[in-house]
Amino acid sequence: MWRGRDALHHIPKSSFGVRMVAVGTKLYVYGGRNKTEGYNDFYSYDTVKNEWKRLAVLGEEGGPEARTFHSLASDENHVYVFGGTSQGYGVTPNSHRFRTVEAYNVSEGKWAQLPDPGDNFEKRGGAGFHVVQGKIWVVYGFASSLTTDGKKTKGEKPSARSVFASAVVGKHILIFGGETWPDPKGHFGPGTLSKEGFALDTETVWERFKGGDEPDTRGWTASTAATAYGKKGLFMHGGKTPEYTRINDLYFYAVNSA
Template identity: 40%
Template sequence: MAPMNGKWTKIDQNGAGPGARSSHAITIVGKKAYAFGGEFSPRIPVDNKLHVFDLDEHTWTVASVSGDVPPPRVGVTMDAVGQIVYVFGGRDLEHKELNELYSFDTSINKWTLLSGGESGPPHRSYHSTTADDRRVYIFGGCGNSGRLNDLWAYDTIDGKWIEYPSAGEGLKGRGGPGLAVAQRKIWVVYGFAGMEMDDVHYFDPAQNKWAQVETTGERPTPRSVFSTCAIGKYVYIYGGEVDPSDLGHLGAGKFAGEVYVLDTEALEWSRVEDGLGLENHPGPRGWCAFSVGRKGGELGLLVYGGNSPSNDRLGDIYFFTPV
């Protein structure tokens, strides 16, 4: 049975940090979290600094970097394999969709442009990214011609992109879906496809095919732009937008604040009791930066910032652990 309880810890931030933002990205490498991109005002990228948060000291610094520094962007994703952070896509100040893949070597603080232009996935923003110990996966998002439903992987050892078979019409193109690797499969959970969705699909690389699954249990309501992490066979989702704003990205929709967990073996959802409504709970929000990783030896979900029901960007940091 999936863990039915969880706890949130609000993490203090010592000194000046990057501050409030949404549509940004963060990933954990060792005892540090690397944050990049995002917006404070809708659609306007804040900066292209790489902000580094020490998970032990709770202090922010700005990395002194070299190499091919990415321009500012929103709707960007990042993940890490080993000591290397990978940043893909997003949308620039002119609202242009991007498709460059950058790496950042945390051991030497150097950016490298790995692909772009005609190579690799098409341009997109508000897509989803996850990684295993070798590959970085990209799914969906908002492309130049609408919402996408394609799955790609960058093989960090071979240095090449892999385009997987099309998911077909059964998996509608979408932005802000959950994406996670569990049981050697790549899971696509929910997302926005013109409406908030509540379907679950996976791609099996061993079989080279897609499948849609029917889930049971206490299923979350349809939603998108939530925080996602996989721990073992369990996929956790937190928050997200359950009713979009009439103003689109310029406004704040209705946000959820619950945590749910999907057992990818039993295909059963459970609501996690995590103290919703208490002082140390992050509450309803979406468009957050999030990452799976360890803090103090515990494996869990780091959540930084996001957008609130009042349309104010947030700058706080929380860490969720199943108990």
């Protein structure tokens, strides 16, 4: 059953291109912007106390920048932010994409930047971004050029894509759909979208999804890992279709071994 909550204190602005992860009983919300280019900051929401708290004003000295179309991941004590586009991207001359990972220690309340992956690592947004068995994985995303650099994988490998559904189950990263080629209108058009699903065993083998009632072609989809029917897997909700319509269905892909 859905339930709305009238929360207290510093509530984030309405926005899109925003990301959220959970650590324990708290949700952490980072970035995003509204239609007037107002950018959100970094917030936590305590699900027990029903309270919002602004943890950082993004862009201040000593902390990460505000952004959209970035990716968030978490482990037991950290929130990680990767990639995305800066304020005024494509409009102001100093705007840019990101390639670094910023780590927020939830116990200490401090940010630290992880080592820069270097110039050969393409700056990007809309990427899959997960922590799997102590390692951070960046999967695909939209960038300025096509590249196949990175960890070598085997099996039936997905084509390049961004803004796809993704989740982690055990040592597997699951992905579905996404945009395989951008629209001439940018984010105001559907682009070329996919209806393929794949599982990456992080020992570097890809495998295509098999079986069940396959979802329609889509991108820009909300997703998470969860358990249903006694199995772990990928939950996927909504998104954008090739006809540039929005959908509100919910799908679950179960993993037999994780």
